[in-house]
Amino acid sequence: MTTDILSRIVEQKRLEVSRARERLPETELRRLAAAPRKRRPFYDVLASAGPSGVNIIAEIKRASPSKGVIRSRLDPSLYARQYEDGGADALSVLTDASFFHGSPADLAQARSAVRLPVLRKDFIIDAYQIFESAVMGADAILLIVRILSPEQLREYMALAKDSGMDVLVEIHSTSELETAVEADARLIGINNRNLETFDTDVGRASAMGGMLGPPRVAVAESGIRNRKDIERLTAAGIFNFLIGESIVRSADPARFIRSLKGY
């Protein structure tokens, strides 16, 4: 039943992209995207762990299809600053409006408030969205293996690289891991969320994390709630964590991130 959510999201995206194309033709967007921009390193930050041994990618997430509204009145610059104060190593910002209540403005505001590299979190199914991400100022984009053909994955990785952006390639299974490795993905996000049920199981990342090694860097995504979850995953060789809901819900995000890092 919930697999339908992902297909609904993708369907809605196709609609949004075709509308965006009418407003701004791709040739124009490409011209804008080609303007030189200073990107902040995302991959390099995550390729090695700092003194705490753990890197946190802290996410700005107002709502989700599985949880509904998490925090709707959220000031992205304020949150970004709290995340940075707490020692977050990078930011992730949901820019999808229809299902996650995010926007490109959220990303721009968050990024300009801090010095951290920023991941654009959205459902990319068309090259148009890569140029959009470049114009938005994203330092990295998410590509979800499940919703792309292997050819699209390669093409979009190359386009992102041309724009100076890093790519986080998201997988849910060992067969998707193979696809990601064949496309030579360097940063691989293992999503703990079961797309059929939307349940999360931190064990998914710990089981697959051991299959990666330099220069391939694993990121555990979704359902990470506390220091214990992190310790379980570091034992499996994973030191990068993408965390949204538990940080956004916390009364004191900076303090919560510090506790996740073991301080």
Ligand SMILES: O=P(O)(O)OC[C@@H](O)[C@@H](O)c1c[nH]c2ccccc12
């Ligand atoms: O809020 P959580 O459970 O900490 O999860 C964060 C992140 O992993 C999740 O938002 C996510 C992972 N992959 C995605 C793809 C699209 C939208 C959202 C996501």
